[in-house]
Amino acid sequence: MRHVRMCREHVPAEFAAHITPADHQRAADYTVAKGRLGLIEIVLGALLLLVFTMGGLLQAIDTELNAWLGAGYTHDLALFASFALVGFVIGLPISLYRTFRLEAAFGFNKMTMRLWLADLLKAGLLSVLIGAPLLLAVLWLMQMMGANWWFYVWLFWMSFNLLVLVLYPTVIAPLFNKFSPLADVALKQRIEALLKRCGFASSGLFVMDGSKRSAHGNAYFTGFGRAKRIVFFDTLLDKLAPQEIEAVLAHELGHYHHRHVLKRIALLAVTSFAMLWLLGQVIDQSWFYNGLNIKVGAGETPNIAMGLLLFSMVLPVFLFPLTPLTSALSRHDEYTADAYAAKQTAAGDLVEALVKLYRDNAATLTPDSLYSLFHDSHPPASQRIARLQSLSP
Numbered sequence: 001m002r003h004v005r006m007c008r009e010h011v012p013a014e015f016a017a018h019i020t021p022a023d024h025q026r027a028a029d030y031t032v033a034k035g036r037l038g039l040i041e042i043v044l045g046a047l048l049l050l051v052f053t054m055g056g057l058l059q060a061i062d063t064e065l066n067a068w069l070g071a072g073y074t075h076d077l078a079l080f081a082s083f084a085l086v087g088f089v090i091g092l093p094i095s096l097y098r099t100f101r102l103e104a105a106f107g108f109n110k111m112t113m114r115l116w117l118a119d120l121l122k123a124g125l126l127s128v129l130i131g132a133p134l135l136l137a138v139l140w141l142m143q144m145m146g147a148n149w150w151f152y153v154w155l156f157w158m159s160f161n162l163l164v165l166v167l168y169p170t171v172i173a174p175l176f177n178k179f180s181p182l183a184d185v186a187l188k189q190r191i192e193a194l195l196k197r198c199g200f201a202s203s204g205l206f207v208m209d210g211s212k213r214s215a216h217g218n219a220y221f222t223g224f225g226r227a228k229r230i231v232f233f234d235t236l237l238d239k240l241a242p243q244e245i246e247a248v249l250a251h252e253l254g255h256y257h258h259r260h261v262l263k264r265i266a267l268l269a270v271t272s273f274a275m276l277w278l279l280g281q282v283i284d285q286s287w288f289y290n291g292l293n294i295k296v297g298a299g300e301t302p303n304i305a306m307g308l309l310l311f312s313m314v315l316p317v318f319l320f321p322l323t324p325l326t327s328a329l330s331r332h333d334e335y336t337a338d339a340y341a342a343k344q345t346a347a348g349d350l351v352e353a354l355v356k357l358y359r360d361n362a363a364t365l366t367p368d369s370l371y372s373l374f375h376d377s378h379p380p381a382s383q384r385i386a387r388l389q390s391l392s393p
Contacts, residue, residue, distance in 0.1 A: 001035040004028050007366035012382055015365055018355045023362075030106045030362040037102060041094060048090055049313060052083070053292040062294070062306060076139055076305035077132060083309060084127075106362055108215045115212065122175055134160060142283075142304045150280035154273050161268065169203075169222045169229050177213075179206040179231065187242050191230070194246055197344060198253045203229045211235050216361050219248050221256065228256075239360055244353035247345040254340030260333045267329075275315065283307040323374045330377040335387060342391040351388050354381070 008028040011019050052058045061082050069075045099116060103109035111119075138153055145152045164172075173179070182188050182205040191205060202221070210217070210233035217236035221228055230249065237245065255261065282288040283304060289296040292310055296302050341350050358365060358381050365381045372380055379387070 001032050003368035003371075004031050004035075004364050004366060012365050014382060014385060015355065015358075019359055019365065023359050024365065026106065027358070027362040027364050028366075031364040031367075033102055033105070037094065037098060041091075044090060044094075048087065049317075052086075052313065053294075053310070056293055057086075058083070058306075058309075059294050062303070071303075073136060073139060076303075077135065079305055080135060080309060083313075103214070108362075109213075110211055110215060111213050119176060126172070126175070138308070139305055142308070147280075150276040154269075154276045157272055157276070158269055161265070165265075169231075173222070178209045180209075181205065182207055182232065184237070187237075187245065190242055190246055191249060194250060194253070194344060195230075198250070198257060200253050200256055201228070205229075206231050207234050207237065208232065209234055211238075217357065219245070219252060221252055239356055240353050243346070243349045244356070247341055247350035248353050250341035250344040251337045251350060253344070254337030255333065257340055258333070258336050260337070279308070279311045282311070327374060327377060331379045334378050334384070338384065338388055339391060342388060347388045347392040351385055354385065354388075 005028065008025055009021075011021055011024045015024075062079060065075050065078050065082070069078060096116075099109055099111060100113075137156060141152045141156060142149045182191070188205060195202060200221075206229055208231050215235055217233045217239055219230070219232045219236050221230045230252075232245070232249075236248070240248065284302060284307075286296040286300070286302065289302050289306070289310065292314065294306060294310065338350065341347075357363070363381065367376060367380050369380075378384070
């Protein structure tokens with residue numbers, strides 16, 4: 001935040017012809033505002049984790065649920081639900097503030113309270129309808145599959161993720177947004193020609209009504225196998241010229257060409273395998289529970305649902321030092337996709353599109369290098385633009 005504030009008054013030279021001082025200052029202010037809110041979330045998250053574990057809240061909840069419900073799956077589901085409910089209540093004011101104060105202050109929020117509540121209700125129902133059976137299946141496998149239960153849970157978890165990839169475009173996403181076939185004939189022909197050049201078979205070109213929630217714009221392809229579809233935010237189509245839209249899509253197709261989605265699935269498979277194996281090693285160890293202030297006496301059999309919940313709570317703390325590695329991998333993929341786009345379309349068109357998106361989305365052009373190392377999934381604007389310009393003929 002300090003770095004962004006220090007660079008607020010001067011537009012980087014390479015962007016001076018395209019970004020006004022007012023737009024640059026707005027992006028800096030937006031970045032700082034998000035940073036302040038992010039600091040609050042970090043502090044609240046850390047305090048909540050400490051209260052649940054060392055503060056004894058999780059132990060107290062478990063004791064009460066045992067008194068009311070006894071042991072069994074009902075207790076286990078209630079334990080996870082209680083944890084989720086407390087987190088939801090704590091996070092609700094931040095979510096409201098982000099949408100109706102922060103995003104609104106910078107002209108991005110388009111949501112009404114009614115739509116926000118509808119989204120909240122839909123997300124909650126989906127969490128129950130999908131999450132409860134998923135959790136029950138995992139707990140059943142953990143109880144019934146012996147010492148190697150973690151392997152069977154891994155197989156189930158990966159199958160579930162692949163199923164979601166297939167179903168998301170046509171089943172889940174339409175619950176929240178309206179998807180209409182791309183109506184612009186000239187743009188459609190341009191895009192279909194690009195798809196033919198790239199060898200990408202899509203189940204359709206769609207426009208999503210993103211403008212009813214936000215002024216931010218994007219494009220993406222989603223799905224897996226024959227269920228792949230290309231989606232444009234209506235806000236993106238309003239802001240970019242046809243050749244720039246083509247260049248943005250060529251970037252997304254670059255991810256497909258280089259099999260980035262398949263590589264991410266493979267990475268998920270490897271990491272989830274390792275994490276579930278690790279959980280299998282600690283879930284029966286009393287020190288794991290006692291160290292997190294969940295009382296397990298000598299000779300007692302720990303509750304596997306409690307073990308699963310504790311593991312999922314504390315794992316992000318220990319994985320955080322690996323964040324620069326995953327962020328670097330993501331930035332590498334973005335550079336690779338940019339290079340592919342520069343071969344399929346004019347690199348200058350992608351540069352123009354990116355500069356417009358940086359400006360319209362109030363993305364800072366001067367991120368702090370250490371923050372970027374940890375948190376940025378995309379390369380800093382100056383580095384990305386410079387790399388693309390070097391690819392121009």
